[in-house]
Amino acid sequence: MSASRTAVSRSLLTPFNIVAGLILAVGLVITVMRFTGGLGAVTNLSDYNPWGLWIGFDLLVGVALAAGGYVTSAACYIFGLKRFHSAVRPAILTGFLGYALVVFALHYDVGRPWRLPYPFIVQPGTTSLLFEVGACVALYLTVLFIEYSSAPLEWLGFRKARNLVVRLTMVLTILGVVLSTLHQSSLGALYLIAPSKLHPLWYSSYLPIYFFVSSIIAGLSMVIFESSLAHRYFHDKMDETHRRETDGVALGFGKAASLVLFGYLLIKVIGLAVDNNWHYLTTGWGAWYLVEVLGFVALPCYLYAVGVREKNLTIIRRTSGLAVLGIVLNRLNISLVAFNYHLPSSERYFPHWMEIAISVFVVTVGILAYRFIVTHMPILYEHPEYKDAH
Amino acid sequence: MEGGFFTLQDFMYFTKGVTYLIMVGALIAVTAFWLYLTDRDEDVTAEHEEE
Numbered sequence: 001m002s003a004s005r006t007a008v009s010r011s012l013l014t015p016f017n018i019v020a021g022l023i024l025a026v027g028l029v030i031t032v033m034r035f036t037g038g039l040g041a042v043t044n045l046s047d048y049n050p051w052g053l054w055i056g057f058d059l060l061v062g063v064a065l066a067a068g069g070y071v072t073s074a075a076c077y078i079f080g081l082k083r084f085h086s087a088v089r090p091a092i093l094t095g096f097l098g099y100a101l102v103v104f105a106l107h108y109d110v111g112r113p114w115r116l117p118y119p120f121i122v123q124p125g126t127t128s129l130l131f132e133v134g135a136c137v138a139l140y141l142t143v144l145f146i147e148y149s150s151a152p153l154e155w156l157g158f159r160k161a162r163n164l165v166v167r168l169t170m171v172l173t174i175l176g177v178v179l180s181t182l183h184q185s186s187l188g189a190l191y192l193i194a195p196s197k198l199h200p201l202w203y204s205s206y207l208p209i210y211f212f213v214s215s216i217i218a219g220l221s222m223v224i225f226e227s228s229l230a231h232r233y234f235h236d237k238m239d240e241t242h243r244r245e246t247d248g249v250a251l252g253f254g255k256a257a258s259l260v261l262f263g264y265l266l267i268k269v270i271g272l273a274v275d276n277n278w279h280y281l282t283t284g285w286g287a288w289y290l291v292e293v294l295g296f297v298a299l300p301c302y303l304y305a306v307g308v309r310e311k312n313l314t315i316i317r318r319t320s321g322l323a324v325l326g327i328v329l330n331r332l333n334i335s336l337v338a339f340n341y342h343l344p345s346s347e348r349y350f351p352h353w354m355e356i357a358i359s360v361f362v363v364t365v366g367i368l369a370y371r372f373i374v375t376h377m378p379i380l381y382e383h384p385e386y387k388d389a390h
Numbered sequence: 391m392e393g394g395f396f397t398l399q400d401f402m403y404f405t406k407g408v409t410y411l412i413m414v415g416a417l418i419a420v421t422a423f424w425l426y427l428t429d430r431d432e433d434v435t436a437e438h439e440e441e
Contacts, residue, residue, distance in 0.1 A: 255427060262423050266416045273409045276401065305423070309430050 020364050027361025030354045034108055042354040048340060049349035051109075056335030057359050058105035060187060061328050062098050063137070064211075067219030068226070069095020069144055070180040073173045075256075084252060086245040089151060089379050090230060091223050096144040097366050097373075103141060105362045129186050129193075136183030140176060147172050154383040155376060162386075185212040191334060199338035201280050201289040204271040207334075213264045214327060220257040221300075221323035224250050228317040234374050239381035247313055254316040257323060258304035265297050285341065292333060296326025 034042045045052050072091035075081045107113040120138075125131040146165060153162035188211025195203055204210065227246055230238070238246075272278060280286045300323040307315035340348060374380060395401040 258427060259424070262420065266412075266419070270409055270412055270416075273412050274405055276405050276408075305427050308427060311430075 020368060023361055023364045026357055030357055039111060044349060044352045048347055052349055053351040053355045053359055054105055054109040056332050058362055059102050060331040060335055062102040063187060064215045064218040064327050064331060065222050066095045066098025067215040068223040070176040071216055071219030072223055074177050077170055077173045083248050086242045087223055087249045092147050093373060093379055094226055096148040097369055099141045099144055101362050101366045108358055129189050133183050133186045136179045140179040143172050143175050151377045151379055154378050154386055184215040187211050197340055199285055199341040200277050201285055202334050202338040206271050216260050217257055217264060217323060218327040220253045221320040224253050224317060224320035225324050230380060234380055237374060237380045242380050250313050250316050251308060254304045255308045258301055258308060261297055261301035265301060268293055292329055296329055
């Protein structure tokens with residue numbers, strides 16, 4: 001083996017690559033088991049708990065955290081805040097990968113995944129919320145793919161196609177906002193059908209509004225969180241404009257996130273008052289609810305505000321991690337923890353280790369795809385041939 | 391509280407009343423929070439006037 005080949009193979013054997021490779025190997029084995037043995041072979045799902053971790057985490061959390069795409073493009077193109085322009089492409093990429101992985105993970109969860117297109121071609125089912133969610137996710141994934149495609153088209157040198165996509169930016173942004181408003185709220189509305197199964201502290205007729213407003217928080221926080229990670233691991237891929245604008249993006253999005261978190265906290269309190277659920281706050285479930293609302297809504301709201309006032313980017317970046325965790329906790333509480341709360345513990349759902357492994361596998365696939373795209377395509381820098389061309 | 395309501399009217403009267411009071415507090419709280427969030431922002435208008 002020549003010296004250069006030895007160097008290449010050594011550079012590929014990084015701790016990250018080894019761990020990612022192991023996760024992919026385990027994930028592929030479980031994938032074969034899932035599609036040959038069925039859901040029962042790899043999950044703890046049952047008639048009581050037909051929706052488990054793959055819906056709670058991969059779908060609900062995935063869709064919420066992918067909201068950065070529509071939030072950032074709306075801020076830049078609809079509200080005209082051009083100082084956030086450098087954040088648009090990374091946010092669109094995260095959104096696109098997020099939704100692509102949601103659909104990918106859905107193939108594991110749906111009993112007969114080859115029937116996923118059925119609602120559109122065989123049975124209309126237009127009165128179902130799931131039809132609306134399915135239609136919006138399919139359409140929005142297409143919108144995100146077209147929005148994102150300008151980067152690979154620049155990379156591949158397809159100038160005419162790239163210029164056509166860039167001309168569609170405003171239409172795609174408006175479509176993105178409309179479709180996101182519809183399906184982010186509809187995901188919350190899915191749980192309106194289960195008032196007796198979801199604990200009253202989490203069940204509310206305002207669930208669609210909670211899901212939509214918290215998706216804005218997730219989008220804003222995820223852009224800050226992802227940009228701080230990109231700064232650490234892909235600093236050499238960033239151009240001067242991106243580096244210069246990153247601090248302004250964190251400050252601007254931190255301020256917006258703080259204000260939206262404050263509004264979210266208020267509507268959560270109003271939800272308690274409307275249903276007169278105050279007395280549940282003194283129970284064990286109430287303590288857990290207060291952990292979520294005080295620790296992962298009120299606290300990040302205050303920390304964002306302090307970070308913005310002090311212009312302290314470290315506080316803002318760390319708070320974005322806390323806010324993202326809060327969204328994960330909220331979605332898991334609604335879909336798993338507080339769902340079927342009245343069942344005896346023997347009937348309660350806890351994910352099988354292979355369900356957790358598939359979720360980790362899906363996230364790893366996303367991270368590897370992100371790393372490949374950011375390393376090869378103009379995401380964190382402007383392509384030299386298209387400087388200031390959009 | 392749970393056993394204190396005998397009619398839907400009672401329940402709505404109580405919960406609506408509490409919600410309205412919270413809304414009054416919320417309007418004041420949002421204003422105060424906005425001032426807290428922005429009072430250290432650079433005054434763009436003043437800068438323009440100086441120019």
